[in-house]
Amino acid sequence: MKILVAEPLSPAAIALLQKQSSWDIVVSNPKEYEPHLADCDALLVRSAVKVKGDTLAKAPKLRVVARAGVGVDNVDLPAATAAGVLVMNTPGGNAVSVAEHTLAMMLGLARMVPAATASTRAGKWEKKKFLGNELRGKTLGVVGLGNIGQEVVRRARGFEMRIVASDPYVNPATAAHLGVELVSLDELLSNSDYISLHLAVTPETRGMINAATIARMKDGVRIINCARGELVDQNALCEALVSKKVAGAGLDVFEPEPLPADHPLLQCDNLIATPHIAGSTEEAQEIVGIRIVEQLVEYLQNGVAINA
Numbered sequence: 001m002k003i004l005v006a007e008p009l010s011p012a013a014i015a016l017l018q019k020q021s022s023w024d025i026v027v028s029n030p031k032e033y034e035p036h037l038a039d040c041d042a043l044l045v046r047s048a049v050k051v052k053g054d055t056l057a058k059a060p061k062l063r064v065v066a067r068a069g070v071g072v073d074n075v076d077l078p079a080a081t082a083a084g085v086l087v088m089n090t091p092g093g094n095a096v097s098v099a100e101h102t103l104a105m106m107l108g109l110a111r112m113v114p115a116a117t118a119s120t121r122a123g124k125w126e127k128k129k130f131l132g133n134e135l136r137g138k139t140l141g142v143v144g145l146g147n148i149g150q151e152v153v154r155r156a157r158g159f160e161m162r163i164v165a166s167d168p169y170v171n172p173a174t175a176a177h178l179g180v181e182l183v184s185l186d187e188l189l190s191n192s193d194y195i196s197l198h199l200a201v202t203p204e205t206r207g208m209i210n211a212a213t214i215a216r217m218k219d220g221v222r223i224i225n226c227a228r229g230e231l232v233d234q235n236a237l238c239e240a241l242v243s244k245k246v247a248g249a250g251l252d253v254f255e256p257e258p259l260p261a262d263h264p265l266l267q268c269d270n271l272i273a274t275p276h277i278a279g280s281t282e283e284a285q286e287i288v289g290i291r292i293v294e295q296l297v298e299y300l301q302n303g304v305a306i307n308a
């Protein structure tokens with residue numbers, strides 16, 4: 001059995017993999033993994049390696065693609081299915097890290113931390129310019145109440161926020177248990193001071209934050225996206241940031257990634273931008289790494305497919 005690790009995995013995850021003494025473990029990287037595809041049985045990736053039809057065609061023995069992370073948008077699922085290749089991921093493994101980053105975005109926006117840092121470093125002392133707002137008493141709208149959305153809710157409650165959520169797949173009992181009011185998306189958009197996106201890209205959700213939905217939001221709303229760039233019409237958001245209809249946005253994800261440095265969105269001073277790092281903590285990388293190796297072993301040894 002040949003296992004190809006095509007992207008950096010935590011040392012603990014590699015050590016766990018190497019315990020399978022009869023397996024040939026090849027640890028490579030996104031620039032050099034391709035020649036190893038020819039005879040590999042399993043391919044471990046994070047988000048940099050794109051597993052499309054051409055990749056699958058180069059790996060005739062491949063049985064499983066294991067994605068250490070949540071989103072499988074770097075894997076062509078229909079092509080993998082057609083090739084008889086199982087795709088598995090690790091939902092929930094980085095939920096706390098993404099939720100903490102979301103809270104960092106909210107606090108960063110409320111208190112303008114990046115802009116105040118730049119100003120202070122430039123030798124200014126602009127106390128009036130950086131008059132902030134408390135999170136306490138504000139309404140947070142969580143769009144998508146899955147693993148990550150729920151972790152955001154738990155943390156935001158500590159800030160004494162009113163929290164509403166919209167998710168057609170969550171039952172009211174789960175929401176009530178979390179202390180969250182389930183509302184329609186329309187209601188959430190028009191009543192929230194902060195709107196945070198925690199959902200996958202589907203034909204229904206692609207571009208859901210656009211000129212029309214922004215128009216329905218409160219003036220001065222703040223928008224956070226630590227999910228996927230495709231959920232937001234970036235040009236519409238950019239216009240709303242310039243007009244200040246949207247007081248601020250915290251974006252960890254873009255379309256495309258990386259977003260070109262001259263993109264108008266990156267010129268908005270009320271934007272906080274990070275390079276898709278919400279799930280990148282030492283803890284989360286260790287959890288998703290170990291979890292994906294455990295799942296892989298379970299599948300290749302016992303035929304049990306978890307999170308596939």
Ligand code: MLT
Nearest residue numbers: 046047069070071094279
């Ligand atoms: C995920 O899908 O797990 C996160 O976006 C982080 C990543 O891309 O690895």
